[in-house]
Amino acid sequence: MKNLHQAEPIPQAAHDALNDLLQSGDLFRYTAESDAPVTLLEQEFAQMMGAKFALAVASCSAALFLSLRALDLPSNVKVLIPGFTFAAVPSAVVHANCKPVLVEVGSNYRLDMSDFEAKLTDEIKAVIISHMRGHTSDMDRIMHLCDAKSIPVIEDAAHSLGTTWRGRKIGTLGKVGCFSFQSYKLVNGGEGGILITDDEDIIARAVIMSGAYENNWQKHNCETDLFRTYQNTLPLYNTRMSNLSAAVIRPQLAEVPRRAEDGLRNHDHLAALLSTHAHIEVPAALPAENRAPDSIQFNLAGFSDSEAEALMKYAADFGLGLSIFGLHDGNARAFWNWKFLDEIPDLLKTRAMLMRACDVRLPAALTLDEVEEIGIAILSCVERAKRAKAA
Numbered sequence: 001m002k003n004l005h006q007a008e009p010i011p012q013a014a015h016d017a018l019n020d021l022l023q024s025g026d027l028f029r030y031t032a033e034s035d036a037p038v039t040l041l042e043q044e045f046a047q048m049m050g051a052k053f054a055l056a057v058a059s060c061s062a063a064l065f066l067s068l069r070a071l072d073l074p075s076n077v078k079v080l081i082p083g084f085t086f087a088a089v090p091s092a093v094v095h096a097n098c099k100p101v102l103v104e105v106g107s108n109y110r111l112d113m114s115d116f117e118a119k120l121t122d123e124i125k126a127v128i129i130s131h132m133r134g135h136t137s138d139m140d141r142i143m144h145l146c147d148a149k150s151i152p153v154i155e156d157a158a159h160s161l162g163t164t165w166r167g168r169k170i171g172t173l174g175k176v177g178c179f180s181f182q183s184y185k186l187v188n189g190g191e192g193g194i195l196i197t198d199d200e201d202i203i204a205r206a207v208i209m210s211g212a213y214e215n216n217w218q219k220h221n222c223e224t225d226l227f228r229t230y231q232n233t234l235p236l237y238n239t240r241m242s243n244l245s246a247a248v249i250r251p252q253l254a255e256v257p258r259r260a261e262d263g264l265r266n267h268d269h270l271a272a273l274l275s276t277h278a279h280i281e282v283p284a285a286l287p288a289e290n291r292a293p294d295s296i297q298f299n300l301a302g303f304s305d306s307e308a309e310a311l312m313k314y315a316a317d318f319g320l321g322l323s324i325f326g327l328h329d330g331n332a333r334a335f336w337n338w339k340f341l342d343e344i345p346d347l348l349k350t351r352a353m354l355m356r357a358c359d360v361r362l363p364a365a366l367t368l369d370e371v372e373e374i375g376i377a378i379l380s381c382v383e384r385a386k387r388a389k390a391a
């Protein structure tokens with residue numbers, strides 16, 4: 001079985017750019033007077049997304065944290081987040097001295113809109129929408145509700161590069177969009193993140209806090225006078241991106257449309273194959289959504305806990321990385337494992353989903369034959385798990 005965590009080779013152009021950097025030793029984004037790889041990445045990414053400003057940082061988690069800090073929220077205010085997301089999201093909220101309020105997520109991995117609406121009280125001062133595993137929640141309704149209350153929306157688009165909603169790029173619908181270049185995302189920088197926004201105040205504050213000490217904001221090619229206002233008035237978190245990461249990331253931006261298209265082809269092929277089984281349900285995309293998946297999620301229907309545990313074991317025997325979020329020990333996407341929170345609510349819908357939702361990586365580079373092989377392996381493991389129920 002193909003190793004589903006195997007990365008694609010990094011494009012040759014990155015090797016050449018890295019060689020130049022290793023020759024010059026110019027690894028820090030602020031050493032060169034102009035045109036540092038990190039600055040060029042910011043320009044190229046902003047242009048690709050149709051955003052005014054971009055700030056490249058050490059991770060998507062850092063981008064989320066800086067976005068919250070850039071909103072200048074008072075301490076201890078409440079921030080609405082999904083109950084199904086990566087632990088980095090509640091962590092960013094805690095790190096920014098705010099309190100996360102968790103919203104139920106349904107069996108289609110998207111925010112439960114009635115719970116969202118009920119919890120969007122006057123106490124909520126910001127909302128983070130995680131398009132978890134690239135699944136887009138109802139952004140029309142979310143933006144309508146938040147705009148009506150002037151509540152800023154931060155999009156955690158770590159897994160949504162290449163995804164669109166009514167033809168608009170995910171990450172450009174809210175006030176800030178945050179992306180990840182960690183190796184398991186669509187663009188592999190090893191580590192790295194970037195935030196985009198059209199808001200001058202947010203970019204000025206985020207740039208300074210990311211570590212643009214003294215006059216280094218002048219190297220950001222952002223036209224705003226606000227840098228002078230904020231210089232030395234904000235703490236420096238020094239979570240910058242290095243030129244090495246930018247050199248690896250830049251040549252991959254041109255690969256995004258191909259990876260998005262092949263990822264969707266692989267996903268839909270596997271989804272069709274798996275959906276033929278009575279015990280498997282693959283939730284459909286929302287009509288407004290055009291996805292760019294690099295993994296597949298599906299729900300087990302009519303499975304007991306022990307049958308679901310058996311499925312994970314049989315899949316592992318096959319060398320197939322299949323995990324069930326809520327049954328996989330210590331999974332960072334199961335809210336009850338976020339033990340750093342002061343209080344963890346019980347989210348019954350989200351819990352029920354997590355206990356039966358399977359997660360399989362599906363890199364864009366897989367061929368349809370390889371996808372087919374994975375599908376057949378999953379189906380045979382599902383069959384085996386159902387047959388062995390009493391064992």
Ligand SMILES: *Cc1c(COP(=O)(O)O)cnc(C)c1O
Nearest residue numbers: 059060061086088158180182193
């Ligand atoms: C990966 C991921 C993150 C964190 O990204 P890092 O760059 O590793 O900090 C945040 N949210 C979601 C939904 C993710 O998948």
